[in-house]
Amino acid sequence: EAGVTQFPSHSVIEKGQTVTLRCDPISGHDNLYWYRRVMGKEIKFLLHFVKESKQDESGMPNNRFLAERTGGTYSTLKVQPAELEDSGVYFCASSHLRGSEQYFGPGTRLTVT
Amino acid sequence: GENVEQHPSTLSVQEGDSAVIKCTYSDSASNYFPWYKQELGKRPQLIIDIRSNVGEKKDQRIAVTLNKTAKHFSLHITETQPEDSAVYFCAAFPSRNAGNMLTFGGGTRLMVKP
Numbered sequence: 001e002a003g004v005t006q007f008p009s010h011s012v013i014e015k016g017q018t019v020t021l022r023c024d025p026i027s028g029h030d031n032l033y034w035y036r037r038v039m040g041k042e043i044k045f046l047l048h049f050v051k052e053s054k055q056d057e058s059g060m061p062n063n064r065f066l067a068e069r070t071g072g073t074y075s076t077l078k079v080q081p082a083e084l085e086d087s088g089v090y091f092c093a094s095s096h097l098r099g100s101e102q103y104f105g106p107g108t109r110l111t112v113t
Numbered sequence: 114g115e116n117v118e119q120h121p122s123t124l125s126v127q128e129g130d131s132a133v134i135k136c137t138y139s140d141s142a143s144n145y146f147p148w149y150k151q152e153l154g155k156r157p158q159l160i161i162d163i164r165s166n167v168g169e170k171k172d173q174r175i176a177v178t179l180n181k182t183a184k185h186f187s188l189h190i191t192e193t194q195p196e197d198s199a200v201y202f203c204a205a206f207p208s209r210n211a212g213n214m215l216t217f218g219g220g221t222r223l224m225v226k227p
C-alpha cells in the first residue's frame with residue numbers, strides 16, 4: 001500500500017509569490033489533515049477534510065492560505081502571496097476513520113526568501 | 114483548546130540506557146495519545162499510542178503510560194540503541210465534540226551515543 005505522498009519535497013520562493021502544495025492521501029482514507037511545523041516548533045494543525053468537505057479549518061493562519069480537495073481525493077494547499085513567516089515544513093496526514101491512526105506524508109519544506 | 118507540553122526538548126543517553134519523555138495535556142476530554150518518531154529527513158511515524166481507557170501499553174522496548182487524573186503521559190524506551198536517535202512528538206486527540214486535530218507537543222530530540 002502506498003503511503004501519503006506530498007509534492008514538491010522542497011520549494012524556495014520569493015516573498016509575494018504563490019506556491020501550491022499537493023498531498024495524495026492513502027487510497028480510501030476519507031480524512032485528510034494539513035499540519036505545519038515552523039522553525040523547529042511544534043507541529044500545528046491547519047485544517048481537516050472529510051472527503052471533499054472542510055470539516056475544521058480553525059488552524060489556518062489567515063486568508064492567504066487556501067486548501068481544496070475537489071473530488072475528495074488529493075488536496076492542494078495554496079499560499080498567495082507568500083510571506084517570510086510562512087516558511088516551514090508542511091505535513092499532510094490521512095486516516096481512515098476519525099480518531100484512528102493518522103499517517104503522515106514526508107512533508108514539503110517551504111522556504112520564503 | 115488543547116495544549117500539550119513536552120519535556121525535555123533534548124535528551125542525550127548512552128546506548129543501553131533508558132530514556133523517558135514526558136507530556137502533559139490540558140483538556141481532560143482528550144482520549145487518544147499517539148507518539149510519533151521522526152528521523153532526520155523522514156516522515157513522522159507512529160510508534161505507539163494509548164487510549165484513555167488504558168493506563169499502560171508496551172511494545173517490545175517502548176512503553177507508554179497515561180495518568181488521566183494528572184493529565185500526563187510518558188514514553189519509555191529501554192535498552193536504547195543508536196537507531197532510536199530521532200525527534201519524538203507526543204500528541205493528544207480530542208473527544209468527539211472538541212475538534213478533529215492532533216495537538217502536538219514541542220518535540221524531544223533524543224540522541225543515543227554508541
